[in-house]
Amino acid sequence: MKTSKRRVLLITVGVGTSLFATSHNIFAAANNPLTLETSMNMAEDYAFSARIAEYSVESSQGKADEQLRSMLPNISLSGNYLKYDNHVNKAVGTTVGAELGLPDTTASTAALTLTQPLVGLIPLFLSLQAASAQAEAALHSRNQTRADARFLGANSFINAVKAIQLLNVADSSVQVAQTQLHDGVAQYNAGKLTNADVLKFKLNLENSKTNLIQAQTTAKITFLTLAETTGIKDLSLITLPKENTSALEKKKLPLKNLGGYISEALSSRSDLLAAKSMLQGAKYSKYATESSYLPSVNFVSSYSRNFKTDAIDIPATQVSPAINYSKSDIQDMFYYGIQLNWNLLDWGVRQAQISEAVANESSANIQQEQIESQIKIDVTNNFLRLKDAYQTLDSAKVSVEYAKDVFLQMEAQFNNGQATTTDVLAASNDQTSAMAKLANAVGDLDIAWLSLQKSVGDRLTTLDK
Numbered sequence: 001m002k003t004s005k006r007r008v009l010l011i012t013v014g015v016g017t018s019l020f021a022t023s024h025n026i027f028a029a030a031n032n033p034l035t036l037e038t039s040m041n042m043a044e045d046y047a048f049s050a051r052i053a054e055y056s057v058e059s060s061q062g063k064a065d066e067q068l069r070s071m072l073p074n075i076s077l078s079g080n081y082l083k084y085d086n087h088v089n090k091a092v093g094t095t096v097g098a099e100l101g102l103p104d105t106t107a108s109t110a111a112l113t114l115t116q117p118l119v120g121l122i123p124l125f126l127s128l129q130a131a132s133a134q135a136e137a138a139l140h141s142r143n144q145t146r147a148d149a150r151f152l153g154a155n156s157f158i159n160a161v162k163a164i165q166l167l168n169v170a171d172s173s174v175q176v177a178q179t180q181l182h183d184g185v186a187q188y189n190a191g192k193l194t195n196a197d198v199l200k201f202k203l204n205l206e207n208s209k210t211n212l213i214q215a216q217t218t219a220k221i222t223f224l225t226l227a228e229t230t231g232i233k234d235l236s237l238i239t240l241p242k243e244n245t246s247a248l249e250k251k252k253l254p255l256k257n258l259g260g261y262i263s264e265a266l267s268s269r270s271d272l273l274a275a276k277s278m279l280q281g282a283k284y285s286k287y288a289t290e291s292s293y294l295p296s297v298n299f300v301s302s303y304s305r306n307f308k309t310d311a312i313d314i315p316a317t318q319v320s321p322a323i324n325y326s327k328s329d330i331q332d333m334f335y336y337g338i339q340l341n342w343n344l345l346d347w348g349v350r351q352a353q354i355s356e357a358v359a360n361e362s363s364a365n366i367q368q369e370q371i372e373s374q375i376k377i378d379v380t381n382n383f384l385r386l387k388d389a390y391q392t393l394d395s396a397k398v399s400v401e402y403a404k405d406v407f408l409q410m411e412a413q414f415n416n417g418q419a420t421t422t423d424v425l426a427a428s429n430d431q432t433s434a435m436a437k438l439a440n441a442v443g444d445l446d447i448a449w450l451s452l453q454k455s456v457g458d459r460l461t462t463l464d465k
Contacts, residue, residue, distance in 0.1 A: 033239040036157050036247045036446065037462045039230055043153020046231030050149045053142035060138035064131040071117070071124045079110035104308055111304035118338075119297035126288035133281030140274035147270065150460040154450050156222070156229040157240075158443040163219040165244045165439035170208070170215035173432045177205040180428065184421070197421040204425050246442050247462045248449040249393065258383050261456050265375045268457035275371050279364040286357035292350055301336035375455070382452040389441070389448040396434070396441040403427075403434035 044050060083106050084092045091097035093105035117124060184201040187193045227235050266272065309331040316322035343350075410427035413419035453460050 033241045034157060034226075034230075035241070035462075036154055039157035039226070040150040040153045040460055042230035042232070043156070044146050044149045046229070047145070047149035047152070049145050050142070053138075053145040057135070057138045057142050060131070060135040064128065064135045067124065067128040067131040071121055071128065073114055073116040076113050076115075077110070078113070080108070082107045106308060108307040109304060110307070111302055113302040114300070115339075116299045117296065118299055119294060122294060123288045123291040126284050126291060130281045130284035130288060133277045133284060137274040137277035137281065140270045140277060144270035144274065147454055147457075147460060151450060151454050153229050154460060155447060156226040158446050160219070160222040160226045160238075161240050161244075162439055162443035163215070163222040164240055165442070166436055167212070167215040167219045169432060169435045169439060170212040172435075173208045173428075174205070174212050176428055176432075177201070177208040180424070181205050192417065193421065200421050200425060204428070244439060244442055246393070246445045248446050249442075251462075251464075253449070255383075255386070258380060261379050261383055261452070262376055265379050265456045266372060269371075269375055269455075270457060272368070272371050272375060275364070275368040279361070279368050282357070282361040282364040286354070286361050289350070289353050289357040292353070295340055295342035298339045298341075299336075300339045301334070303332070303334045305332050307331070378455040379452070382448065382455045386445075386448040386452050389445040393438075393441040393445050396438040399434040400431075400438050403431040407431045 082103075084103050086092040086094075086105055089097075089102065091100065091102050094102075098104070181198075181201040181204075184193055184198050188195065188198045223235060223238055227233075227238055232238055309327055311327045312325040312330065314323040314325075407424075407427040407430070410419050410424050414421070414424040450460050
């Protein structure tokens with residue numbers, strides 16, 4: 001009895017509890033317990049999927065920026081310094097060779113070239129629209145990933161708190177069973193009970209101890225899950241509030257009609273917005289692929305210089321006077337104009353690409369319709385679950401009060417010889433069951449509220465909006 005009383009004291013003292021504070025105690029007091037809101041914030045910051053989604057957004061935005069910049073004029077600089085081997089071609093580097101158009105033994109040139117797509121801007125613009133839509137989809141997907149992470153953090157926290165409450169119930173059940181066995185033995189020694197009655201009390205105690213062990217294991221698992229979800233490395237830092245209260249019940253948030261929640265979800269759910277953006281991107285990708293059949297018309301210009309050019313003197317003839325080209329007159333070259341490219345035959349490559357783009361658009365359209373259908377089912381399910389959770393919690397509170405009264409009355413009747421051992425044990429088990437159902441009902445209400453928030457597309461929070 002001394003050991004069990006000490007365990008009860010450790011459970012109930014302090015503002016919070018921690019499963020891993022010491023190797024000797026299951027619980028220990030702490031000063032800064034986690035809250036539901038803090039757990040959601042920590043889970044959102046720590047979640048691997050949320051952090052990966054951030055880089056996906058950066059990647060998709062980079063692709064959109066790349067498409068935008070590809071529409072701007074392209075300016076390139078090229079240059080070379082070449083040495084021609086006159087052992088292979090004896091005329092290289094000679095006067096005769098120069099007259100024949102052969103290079104000198106060395107050559108050095110540089111060119112500055114500008115290219116601006118004209119008609120080719122159409123597929124580039126469509127590709128930009130597709131990339132922008134995909135970047136927007138990545139943003140919505142990131143928001144959905146954050147919502148998933150917050151819900152996971154909330155679920156882990158609520159399960160841990162629920163596990164603590166169930167552990168308290170199991171521990172209390174052991175205390176009651178020990179007291180009953182002690183009193184039963186005393187009545188057996190006084191000749192008021194049979195040995196079978198004492199055996200029933202012993203069996204009830206062993207069953208209570210088994211339930212306590214299972215509750216301890218469940219509590220440790222939920223603490224480990226909460227630590228992994230929130231990113232807390234030191235398990236001894238995890239402390240939970242002692243109070244068995246709902247974070248959202250006291251707000252008395254009014255329920256709207258189901259149709260209002262469905263309409264809100266269809267306009268704000270991040271996964272649906274992402275699907276719509278993906279569909280838009282698929283359409284633009286199809287248009288860009290189809291426009292690849294058009295010719296590509298570019299404006300081009302180039303300015304180049306030959307640093308090894310020498311002056312040219314052309315002697316006078318009977319029909320033309322002498323001409324002198326200085327180095328500055330002939331070392332530079334400039335041209336500009338329109339360049340046309342049109343692939344007339346590609347053996348069906350573009351048609352295959354168009355077929356692929358059309359299939360991708362159809363797939364994106366079906367995915368959007370599927371998500372819309374899932375949203376309606378999801379919102380309806382969570383709306384009804386929340387209504388049931390409220391009723392279940394109210395019923396659980398009343399059941400606990402009834403079970404306590406029944407147990408006290410049955411215990412008094414048992415002590416007066418008006419009830420059997422089976423009657424008092426049944427009342428005791430009913431009280432334990434009612435307390436466990438209350439602990440579950442409190443956590444289930446918060447989960448139901450957050451599930452409805454998530455299915456509607458609201459930010460998961462316990463704070464006033």
